[in-house]
Amino acid sequence: MYIETGEGFDRFTTSSRILRYIFRNQPVSRSEIAKQLGLSPAMVTTVISSLIEDNIINDLEKTAENDCKTSGRKRSLLGIRAEARYSAGVEVGMGHFRFCLTDLSGAILEQISYVPNHQQIYNVNTAIEQGVQKLINDSGVPKEQVIGVGIALPGHLDPQDGHMVTLSSNWTNFNAHALAESLCMKVAAENNVRSMAYQKYLFNYKTCPENFVFIHVGVGIFCASFTSGQLAQGSYISGEIGHTISNPEGPRCECGKNGCLQTYASESWIMQKIRILYDAAPHSLLHGLASCADDITLDTVLTAYSLGDETVTRILQEAVRYLGIAIANISIIMNPQKLYLHSCMFQHRLLRDELQRYTESQLTFLDKHCTEEINILDYDSSRAATGAAALAIDRLFICRQP
Ligand SMILES: [Zn+2]
Known part of the structure; x- marks a missing residue:
């Protein structure tokens, strides 16, 4: 182990x-x-x-x-x-725990997903151990055929002591070393967005090049990259594009700086701004869609946007503008063969088209070929868990060949 x-x-x-x-x-x-x-x-x-x-x-x-x-x-x-071996992928997050068992082609044989309660988050190692055991039992696959367990983290792994490095205090009981011991299995752990990049690299090999960038926009914004087929590791702040500054005069971010990209384009900040404006804008169309600020969901926001609500449109167009600039900057600095964007919010067709158009307008001075390689992916809520399975296949099986 x-x-x-x-x-x-x-x-x-x-x-x-x-x-x-x-x-x-x-x-x-x-x-x-x-x-x-x-x-x-x-x-x-x-x-x-x-x-x-x-x-x-x-x-x-x-x-x-x-x-x-x-x-x-x-x-x-x-x-x-494909059926030579199997891999268990796990994603832990405040909103969901997901487990999936895949074969070597990435096909999912069995999956489990649930919203964790406070106890399950607090005792995250126990929850992972029980989830993986149930996953393997339910699949009927012999445990010895399972390569190991990949874990997608809402933070980074400290390889020395096995803990998770994150600003959140919710994951103090996570420990990858202890998990490998209790499961009697090999364990590989990696940041959740870096795990998503593995899903592209190993399971979508026909279209995914050796050099690419993968950006996830959700509660936070993070960027992972592969260069010559290798995941860029860097330090704990490497890839944290959500905390690059878009506007030095902007609002104070949770990291202590002003005007981070996070404060304009992350789902958490957009929701927070719209909930505050709900009370301040009595004529907003939001009042016909939600009975109070707390009832506003991302779907409510996107519906209000489709209906042309002025306040929502202003906030979302600001998000498109700053995110488009950030994506274009990354394209220019890193020049990847492809740049993937994964986001639930940007599944909205209008918003997706605006982001694509705005990003391309920032790149008009470059070779046209560059802008054609920005792909806004279909949203897949299991991407980090299947990515963790890909991570385990690469690190615990392919790279461990004698
Ligand atoms: Zn910040």
Whole structure:
């Protein structure tokens, strides 16, 4: 039992490099693997034989042979056997605990989701342990076939002591080391948005490039990035774009600075501003949609926006403007092959179109190709949990090949 922090996981063995290449490029031939990784064909053949023997990959020769009947050529292609192993992904957050068991392709076999009470948040390790055990039992998958447990955190992992680093005092009882001990399983833990980026990298390999940026806009705003197929680690503040300043004259953020992006474009600040304005604006359309300020939800806000409510429109357009500038700045500084944006709020078609348009208007001086690569993703509430399963597959299985 141990926890895998990601430190040093770039020191791949040859088997790890080959397996990871197959994950990302399947179906793929032996000769392409040798060429792309700069390995001898003999070395590739030896490793592939071992992976086939262990039932981790498939030799798709027969299929390929049928495809090539007319040419009479044999093409031997390799792919991952999705059901060779399974992975447990967990996301913990104040609003929900989610558990999912996936196969190696990211297909979900079993999932559990619930709103945690105060006790479950306080005793988060016990809740995770019970959830993972139930998940595996309900799926019927033998525990030895499960690679390990990935955990998506609303903070960062302290790899030394296993605790979560966060401004919140709710997670003091989380400890990844203790969890690995009590579950008798390997555990990998990572920030929740970085976990979402893993979901793209490993489970959407056909469209996800080696260099990309993943921005999540929710209660907070965070940015994860992959460069040459490696997750950028950085320190605990790395990726905290919500706390980059949009307007030095702006409102005081919870971090102590003024005018952070967070205070304009996060769901928490938008909701807070609109609830305050509910009482101050008696003619707002919000009064016909909610009976009191506390009843206002994100759906209420988006409905008021569709109806053209003046106050709501002003707040949301301000969010679009500052978020658009931040996205364009990241595009210019990092020049990723793709930039993904994940947000429940920006599923609203009008808002989504405005953000796309505004961001593109900030990038008109660049090659047009750059702006075409900003993708506002469909919102998926399970993305962090499935991402945690992908994280476990990469760190506890692919990178651990002998
Ligand atoms: Zn801040």
